[in-house]
Amino acid sequence: MSTPATESASRVGARATKAGYRGTKVRRQRVRAAWMFLIPMLITLALVAGWPLARTFYFSFTDASLSDTAGAAWIGIENYLVFDDGNWYGILTDPVWWQSVWNTLFFSVVSVSLEVVFGIIVALLLNAEFKGRMLVRAAVLIPWAIPTIVSAKMWAWMLNDQFGIINHLLMALGLIDSPLAWTADASLSMWAVIMVDVWKTIPFVALLVLAALQMLPKDCYEAAEVDGIHPVKVFFRVTLPLITPALLVAVIFRLLDALRVFDVIYVLTSNSTNTMTMSIYARQQLVEFQDVGYGSAASTLLFLIIALVTILYLYLGRRQLGVDE
Amino acid sequence: MDNVIRRRTPGARLARAALYAVLIVMALFYLLPLLIMLLTSIKPLDEIGAGTLLALPEHPTLAPWVNAWGEACTGMRCEGVGGYFWNSFAIVIPAVAISTVVGALNGYALTKWRFRGSELVFALMLFGCFIPFQVVLLPMAQTLGWLGLSSSRAGLVLVHVVFGIAFTTLFFRNFYVAVPSELVSAAKLDGAGFFRIFWRILLPVSAPIIVVSVIWQFTQIWNDFLFGVAFSAHDTQPVTVALNNLVNTSTGVKEYNVNMAAAMIAALPTLVVYVLAGKYFVRGLTAGSVKG
Numbered sequence: 001m002s003t004p005a006t007e008s009a010s011r012v013g014a015r016a017t018k019a020g021y022r023g024t025k026v027r028r029q030r031v032r033a034a035w036m037f038l039i040p041m042l043i044t045l046a047l048v049a050g051w052p053l054a055r056t057f058y059f060s061f062t063d064a065s066l067s068d069t070a071g072a073a074w075i076g077i078e079n080y081l082v083f084d085d086g087n088w089y090g091i092l093t094d095p096v097w098w099q100s101v102w103n104t105l106f107f108s109v110v111s112v113s114l115e116v117v118f119g120i121i122v123a124l125l126l127n128a129e130f131k132g133r134m135l136v137r138a139a140v141l142i143p144w145a146i147p148t149i150v151s152a153k154m155w156a157w158m159l160n161d162q163f164g165i166i167n168h169l170l171m172a173l174g175l176i177d178s179p180l181a182w183t184a185d186a187s188l189s190m191w192a193v194i195m196v197d198v199w200k201t202i203p204f205v206a207l208l209v210l211a212a213l214q215m216l217p218k219d220c221y222e223a224a225e226v227d228g229i230h231p232v233k234v235f236f237r238v239t240l241p242l243i244t245p246a247l248l249v250a251v252i253f254r255l256l257d258a259l260r261v262f263d264v265i266y267v268l269t270s271n272s273t274n275t276m277t278m279s280i281y282a283r284q285q286l287v288e289f290q291d292v293g294y295g296s297a298a299s300t301l302l303f304l305i306i307a308l309v310t311i312l313y314l315y316l317g318r319r320q321l322g323v324d325e
Numbered sequence: 326m327d328n329v330i331r332r333r334t335p336g337a338r339l340a341r342a343a344l345y346a347v348l349i350v351m352a353l354f355y356l357l358p359l360l361i362m363l364l365t366s367i368k369p370l371d372e373i374g375a376g377t378l379l380a381l382p383e384h385p386t387l388a389p390w391v392n393a394w395g396e397a398c399t400g401m402r403c404e405g406v407g408g409y410f411w412n413s414f415a416i417v418i419p420a421v422a423i424s425t426v427v428g429a430l431n432g433y434a435l436t437k438w439r440f441r442g443s444e445l446v447f448a449l450m451l452f453g454c455f456i457p458f459q460v461v462l463l464p465m466a467q468t469l470g471w472l473g474l475s476s477s478r479a480g481l482v483l484v485h486v487v488f489g490i491a492f493t494t495l496f497f498r499n500f501y502v503a504v505p506s507e508l509v510s511a512a513k514l515d516g517a518g519f520f521r522i523f524w525r526i527l528l529p530v531s532a533p534i535i536v537v538s539v540i541w542q543f544t545q546i547w548n549d550f551l552f553g554v555a556f557s558a559h560d561t562q563p564v565t566v567a568l569n570n571l572v573n574t575s576t577g578v579k580e581y582n583v584n585m586a587a588a589m590i591a592a593l594p595t596l597v598v599y600v601l602a603g604k605y606f607v608r609g610l611t612a613g614s615v616k617g
Contacts, residue, residue, distance in 0.1 A: 292463065
């Protein structure tokens, strides 16, 4: 960072060496102008985003409750782990927490994988030329445009075990004998949630991939066609490597979104432990059990996991997000 | 890509038919839920219990829509979602405008006025994209309280702007990286300042990415539920929160047609935006926002 001290020091230096004086000075002034613009915004961001985050970290080391956050006492890491009377307590020993960590990871990996595979297929289809292409493109965008709260409610109605259309259709087709409790059954509810999420976010992945496909150079394909190379081989050898940057952007967006998933699961299955994710766990502790300290500890762990993924990703794919050009 | 389909091989015709079949199934899978919502929302209540969800209404009626707009109960009040619908606009429009302008200036400063630490600033902002919002809800409510903005539309606008800037900055930065720096350097030599260069050189070429940013932000903010439910009072709630209250209000018979009509109303603006501007969104993305 160029602090005011180093700034003025280098200006003195510039004055001393007359050579390149003008260029350096003007440049520094301009850089300072950019900083002047950025600083108020950074301070605002720090206040409105950074400060709450810091408060959450702090609360996780206290016994704060929802009714009394001011009188919170420092209790160290007891929210996380404590040995008391021959037993271990704290969030790290809570089987429900570990269940929700596992659920979150399972949900994220499975749904993002499905979204990427189907997203590529949809994008390839939409990139082909056919009649009514614009219409299909618009139709595919709809799930992403609809508020999650609306689409989750809609699917909840459709998946309803008594009068939902899904059971109705499956029974009419003879695939099942009796209605299934999609959102209540322990073995089905996670898949129901994943299906709704996949339905909702394929368009997003497809859109990013489609954008990448449209930028591909045509001559590669003409050359491949002249050489008579099989289209499948062309896809894996030419297309896939070329759209990898866009795919990586899509994956990071989706992965980080999936790790903090909340609304779709909350609407479909509420607090059921079968589908409980870290976000839902934290909210339940915070709001329903009024335990701000414990809930903040869960939030902090969630934040650390997301931070870890972000850093890992930035490290592995820096070029793709344009951080390190 | 097109060649895969266009090739005149013996199986081309078959492939063509298969393509259309897949497309139709896909369109159905995507449109079916919407169709059911639309059909249900114009059926009288007694028809819903009687027939299947896909049956066409025998006596189509707009009454559920009128009811959802102006009479249905959301929690303790019974004045429909209409007022909340305008609330959403009052929150979305300033939030989208501010976050897009700030994002554009940020992207410009981070690419054309590089300074030591600009990469770090950018990395931190990127991080801001993905803070799990539940993590900051409670302290955020306190922060808004100190600023005197709790439960107000202005407070919601501020929150959306702050968490939206990260995304808009990302979009604009990746777009401006592709704008030749020589132009900017030449303008600097001619003595043009920070805003002048932005106004004369960057802004005129920014249309595609402005569209992307506006559409993205509009969708995100309109569709937001979590911030809305956490930081609003009765008369400042966005429509998504009102919809949830309406659906969960359990007095008397569940009026599915009214619920669906309300859901349609809540989803309508983003749908309109995508149908009208979806083309430009894809085009804008193509113009560089996903390039490294």
